[in-house]
Amino acid sequence: MPTAVMATSAMQACIDACNACLQACEECYTACFNEADVQARTRCIQLCRDSADICALASQYMSRNSEFAKQICGICATICDACATECAKFQDAHCQRCAEACRRCADECRRMAA
Amino acid sequence: MPTAVMATSAMQACIDACNACLQACEECYTACFNEADVQARTRCIQLCRDSADICALASQYMSRNSEFAKQICGICATICDACATECAKFQDAHCQRCAEACRRCADECRRMAA
Amino acid sequence: MPTAVMATSAMQACIDACNACLQACEECYTACFNEADVQARTRCIQLCRDSADICALASQYMSRNSEFAKQICGICATICDACATECAKFQDAHCQRCAEACRRCADECRRMAA
Amino acid sequence: MPTAVMATSAMQACIDACNACLQACEECYTACFNEADVQARTRCIQLCRDSADICALASQYMSRNSEFAKQICGICATICDACATECAKFQDAHCQRCAEACRRCADECRRMAA
Numbered sequence: 001m002p003t004a005v006m007a008t009s010a011m012q013a014c015i016d017a018c019n020a021c022l023q024a025c026e027e028c029y030t031a032c033f034n035e036a037d038v039q040a041r042t043r044c045i046q047l048c049r050d051s052a053d054i055c056a057l058a059s060q061y062m063s064r065n066s067e068f069a070k071q072i073c074g075i076c077a078t079i080c081d082a083c084a085t086e087c088a089k090f091q092d093a094h095c096q097r098c099a100e101a102c103r104r105c106a107d108e109c110r111r112m113a114a
Numbered sequence: 115m116p117t118a119v120m121a122t123s124a125m126q127a128c129i130d131a132c133n134a135c136l137q138a139c140e141e142c143y144t145a146c147f148n149e150a151d152v153q154a155r156t157r158c159i160q161l162c163r164d165s166a167d168i169c170a171l172a173s174q175y176m177s178r179n180s181e182f183a184k185q186i187c188g189i190c191a192t193i194c195d196a197c198a199t200e201c202a203k204f205q206d207a208h209c210q211r212c213a214e215a216c217r218r219c220a221d222e223c224r225r226m227a228a
Numbered sequence: 229m230p231t232a233v234m235a236t237s238a239m240q241a242c243i244d245a246c247n248a249c250l251q252a253c254e255e256c257y258t259a260c261f262n263e264a265d266v267q268a269r270t271r272c273i274q275l276c277r278d279s280a281d282i283c284a285l286a287s288q289y290m291s292r293n294s295e296f297a298k299q300i301c302g303i304c305a306t307i308c309d310a311c312a313t314e315c316a317k318f319q320d321a322h323c324q325r326c327a328e329a330c331r332r333c334a335d336e337c338r339r340m341a342a
Numbered sequence: 343m344p345t346a347v348m349a350t351s352a353m354q355a356c357i358d359a360c361n362a363c364l365q366a367c368e369e370c371y372t373a374c375f376n377e378a379d380v381q382a383r384t385r386c387i388q389l390c391r392d393s394a395d396i397c398a399l400a401s402q403y404m405s406r407n408s409e410f411a412k413q414i415c416g417i418c419a420t421i422c423d424a425c426a427t428e429c430a431k432f433q434d435a436h437c438q439r440c441a442e443a444c445r446r447c448a449d450e451c452r453r454m455a456a
Contacts, residue, residue, distance in 0.1 A: 023129060025177075029178055030178045038266050038267050046406075056174060059170070063166075064144045064388075078410070147384045160294070164295075168296075182278055189299050196296075258407050288368055288394060291365040291368030
């Protein structure tokens with residue numbers, strides 16, 4: 001059962017990475033709609049959304065020290081990895097930023113899940 | 115229609131306040147269950163949850179520059195105000211921290227909603 | 229403070245409408261990406277997402293009888309109205325179904341919010 | 343990449359089970375706060391929340407036919423199982439209803455995840 005805690009520094013790093021990734025994904029999501037080649041970015045947009053949603057959930061589960069925080073972080077890592085790989089294909093700044101934020105978040109989430 | 119943007123500094127301040135508030139609310143939520151007087155904290159716990167949930171949503175709507183971000187921030191301010199008032203009644207550190215984070219978030223959200 | 233209840237029939241109708249709307253919006257969201265004129269559907273896709281997200285939240289706030297359920301329903305009605313208006317512009321089946329689900333949800337949410 | 347679909351009947355059964363579970367969990371969450379032995383119900387309340395949140399997410403991922411829907415359903419099954427086991431310990435109607443809804447949801451989610 002979760003007990004009263006403030007986030008440890010490892011958990012805080014992961015929460016921060018999730019929050020940063022959530023924001024980068026949401027920004028990339030909106031920015032992609034304004035690129036000329038939207039059609040080519042469908043999977044990128046969809047993964048940005050999936051990633052933002054699970055990052056938000058992971059941030060909440062960790063902050064409340066849920067007994068399932070690690071497992072949510074595990075799947076968050078998987079989704080962020082996929083989003084990073086897809087975003088990395090596009091050269092614009094928002095996709096590159098998003099890919100980087102996703103990679104960092106996936107790394108932190110893997111550490112938490114371990 | 116949302117256009118490609120990165121968050122302005124005003125919006126960034128509000129996103130950061132929402133993320134901080136979300137975390138403080140989730141921590142207070144879990145910590146309250148470990149206090150001897152849980153029964154007296156029912157509304158505090160429930161408001162911490164309502165507040166965390168709307169902060170998470172506000173953070174996402176703002177980050178993607180949704181056309182409804184302001185309106186979500188408006189109701190976020192209302193819920194955070196209620197949570198701040200309730201948390202302020204309890205003297206422990208997590209409630210006081212949460213009340214403070216809620217107040218700051220409500221202020222930033224009101225500014226965004228204006 | 230929320231007290232123990234099961235949903236009243238009015239609230240149940242609204243919860244059901246939110247769940248149906250959430251699903252129609254998510255289906256329309258994905259289906260729009262597969263239409264030839266994605267670029268023309270940007271706002272439709274974005275509103276489907278905003279609408280699905282607030283419907284999910286409204287469904288949760290009502291189910292737990294939150295003291296802020298009415299206010300969440302109020303903004304849910306506003307967002308669903310906007311989504312209905314946008315979706316109604318497109319003649320394909322998924323947009324028409326989504327527009328209809330959004331309209332019904334907005335009506336139920338307005339009733340709850342009153 | 344997700345393609346335009348309406349939910350198959352297997353997926354629809356799972357979406358419906360998630361929605362029903364979400365509602366039963368939220369109702370049980372609120373009802374538990376009104377029982378005399380709140381302190382004994384801490385884990386029950388916390389699991390109801392964790393379960394409601396992941397059910398809401400699973401419902402959305404499936405409805406939009408996300409490529410990660412199965413994996414979200416997998417963890418949803420795990421969390422709902424834990425919630426069912428905990429709720430089943432309490433004899434009141436809302437806990438028994440919630441345990442039953444969680445069991446059904448876990449079964450459907452396992453089928454989806456397979």
